Amino acid sequence: MRRESFLSDDCPPMGIYETLYAFRDRFGEFMGSEGTHPWSQGFPLTTQLEGGPPLPSRVEVTWTDRFYPKAWGLPELREAIAGHYNSFYGSRIAPENVMVFAGGRPGIYTVLAFLKKHVEVRIGNAEWPAYLDILTQTDTSWRVVPFTEENGFHPPNSAYFDRAGLNHKTHLFPVLSNPGNPTGHTRHGAELEELVAMAERPGNGILLDEAYEMYHHSKGVSGIRYVKDLDDSNVFLAGACTKGLQSPGIRIGWIVASRKNVETLSNYSSFGMGGVSHPSQRYAVELLEPERVARARDAVDRHYGRQRARYGEAFERMGLEVFTGDGGFYHWMKLPDGLNAGELNRRLFAHGAAILEGKDCDMARPHDKDPAYVSPYANWFRFSFGPLLPETFESDVALLGRVLDEYRADVAAGRSA
Numbered sequence: 160m161r162r163e164s165f166l167s168d169d170c171p172p173m174g175i176y177e178t179l180y181a182f183r184d185r186f187g188e189f190m191g192s193e194g195t196h197p198w199s200q201g202f203p204l205t206t207q208l209e210g211g212p213p214l215p216s217r218v219e220v221t222w223t224d225r226f227y228p229k230a231w232g233l234p235e236l237r238e239a240i241a242g243h244y245n246s247f248y249g250s251r252i253a254p255e256n257v258m259v260f261a262g263g264r265p266g267i268y269t270v271l272a273f274l275k276k277h278v279e280v281r282i283g284n285a286e287w288p289a290y291l292d293i294l295t296q297t298d299t300s301w302r303v304v305p306f307t308e309e310n311g312f313h314p315p316n317s318a319y320f321d322r323a324g325l326n327h328k329t330h331l332f333p334v335l336s337n338p339g340n341p342t343g344h345t346r347h348g349a350e351l352e353e354l355v356a357m358a359e360r361p362g363n364g365i366l367l368d369e370a371y372e373m374y375h376h377s378k379g380v381s382g383i384r385y386v387k388d389l390d391d392s393n394v395f396l397a398g399a400c401t402k403g404l405q406s407p408g409i410r411i412g413w414i415v416a417s418r419k420n421v422e423t424l425s426n427y428s429s430f431g432m433g434g435v436s437h438p439s440q441r442y443a444v445e446l447l448e449p450e451r452v453a454r455a456r457d458a459v460d461r462h463y464g465r466q467r468a469r470y471g472e473a474f475e476r477m478g479l480e481v482f483t484g485d486g487g488f489y490h491w492m493k494l495p496d497g498l499n500a501g502e503l504n505r506r507l508f509a510h511g512a513a514i515l516e517g518k519d520c521d522m523a524r525p526h527d528k529d530p531a532y533v534s535p536y537a538n539w540f541r542f543s544f545g546p547l548l549p550e551t552f553e554s555d556v557a558l559l560g561r562v563l564d565e566y567r568a569d570v571a572a573g574r575s576a
């Protein structure tokens with residue numbers, strides 16, 4: 160008998176990683192390595208996009224970069240991030256409204272870890288798998304907002320602030336990815352303005368996760384455009400260099416919030432994080448150079464807009480029901496004839512491909528696996544075109560179509576569940 164571990168027994172990897180491990184066990188290679196089709200993966204192309212700016216290939220590191228970083232981030236980077244929002248969205252945030260983290264996830268995790276107990280999260284039923292792990296591990300209370308075919312995976316803003324059955328002590332804190340992962344649904348313009356206005360009302364707040372800010376035909380969606388008084392709010396915006404700036408590996412993300420809330424986050428950094436790597440922060444400053452970002456906005460919209468449209472059309476021709484919104488780099492789809500996304504995945508693994516099963520995005524599922532639980536998204540899945548080059552379009556579509564046809568034929572002939 161081995162002795163009991165002192166660490167939690169309830170800390171499985173997030174759903175996406177489970178797919179990765181299952182894939183590796185079946186295919187013998189890691190997803191993403193040569194010859195695989197990374198349709199389950201949430202990373203963007205990390206090479207120069209057609210018409211886009213080159214990606215910096217080096218950063219200078221001087222003796223001052225070997226100092227401990229400042230808890231809240233490199234002053235030049237906080238300045239660059241504030242400028243990034245102010246120039247494109249007409250906001251007037253200060254560097255003191257910016258807290259730098261080692262990627263998007265640590266920022267989101269930290270905000271939720273420090274929420275007061277009377278603050279309740281509202282989250283869409285189909286959201287990014289990591290949220291379920293973060294909400295669970297931070298012991299946050301949350302309720303799910305219905306995401307269904309009937310509401311088109313795009314419930315009204317008011318659904319996030321529904322106070323039915325609550326007493327006055329409970330404050331509401333929606334957590335939304337916008338553009339959404341996995342659905343691609345995006346709140347922008349008047350709808351986003353209304354959402355932010357609701358979030359600024361007394362007793363409300365919001366965590367708007369804008370990791371896919373640039374993946375939209377408007378070339379940029381951010382709630383910051385509509386925030387009236389950030390310093391007197393509980394509005395939190397999460398951003399990162401991960402997607403639009405094509406650099407998941409440098410691990411730079413940030414939270415924009417009131418000065419008071421940023422101070423709390425930086426106090427946490429002083430004892431729990433120790434700041435973020437200087438070389439990475441310097442690289443992020445290069446990435447955020449305004450002319451570069453302007454070119455990147457165009458190129459991201461052009462490349463990913465085209466990919467979204469042509470993959471969507473091809474999937475519909477295959478008989479898949481496509482429910483994707485107009486942002487992000489995923490398609491959110493329903494399999495025909497009650498086919499199951501888990502079975503589809505097992506069949507794809509044999510060909511070096513994988514999708515993300517809809518059930519992994521289900522924010523109402525139990526965190527520890529309960530075999531009796533049936534997710535409403537058992538026959539749904541997310542297809543990522545984030546890492547795909549334009550050249551693989553035909554072969555990707557052909558492969559998915561072939562595996563789907565075989566699965567359908569097997570079911571029709573009674574050879575498969």
Ligand SMILES: Cc1ncc(COP(=O)(O)O)c(C=O)c1O
Nearest residue numbers: 201262263264287336340370401
């Ligand atoms: C909705 C969402 N938020 C944030 C992130 C950023 O994560 P990170 O920068 O930690 O890789 C991702 C990446 O997959 C995401 O999909």
